[in-house]
Amino acid sequence: MTVYAYLGDFVLGQDNAMSGPKSDSQKWGNTIHQHKVVRGKPIPQYAGEELDQRSLTFFFDESFCDPQLEYARLNAARSSGSVMAFTSGYGNYDGTHYQISSVSPVIEKTTKRGRIVRLSASIELLEVPGAAISFSSAVSAIATAAAALINPLTKKG
Numbered sequence: 001m002t003v004y005a006y007l008g009d010f011v012l013g014q015d016n017a018m019s020g021p022k023s024d025s026q027k028w029g030n031t032i033h034q035h036k037v038v039r040g041k042p043i044p045q046y047a048g049e050e051l052d053q054r055s056l057t058f059f060f061d062e063s064f065c066d067p068q069l070e071y072a073r074l075n076a077a078r079s080s081g082s083v084m085a086f087t088s089g090y091g092n093y094d095g096t097h098y099q100i101s102s103v104s105p106v107i108e109k110t111t112k113r114g115r116i117v118r119l120s121a122s123i124e125l126l127e128v129p130g131a132a133i134s135f136s137s138a139v140s141a142i143a144t145a146a147a148a149l150i151n152p153l154t155k156k157g
Helices: 068-082 130-150
Strands: 006-007 010-012 024-027 030-035 043-049 053-063 084-088 096-112 116-128
Touching: 024 130, 053 068, 053 130, 068 096
Parallel strands: none
Antiparallel strands: 006 010, 006 084, 024 053, 030 043, 053 116, 084 096, 096 116
8 A cells, every 4th residue: 555655754644643635735936036127117036946845734533543642743843843855655755855844733523521533734844955954964063073172071972
């Protein structure tokens, strides 16, 4: 059975806690500056691409997972700023990585005592270019080395 896609270690589709998305939309854009002129319309100037954005809406249901646990896991990935690869269920990977910029949950059904039975969620993803991933790793290594130099009690990695 094929799943829809993978986002890091989250499986989007039939084989895991997230259902196949109710919706999956993408947004690509360019930065275009408009230079005002004395007379006439502004002159546009292409200034490069913007970061890609992706929006997914899906649901958690007690028939295949613990909705509260899976939501907590998703929210933890958002708050930690994890950078995750996005791969289609067929294994197609174009090198795109994303961070979860927002999570919007909607509790759809609970038991009489308030336990969540079904929860839908929308997540907004923002692209993290490869150069940013490399830069982040380099900055982290430099910060660790600097901390070790400043504090000799710090273990050197």
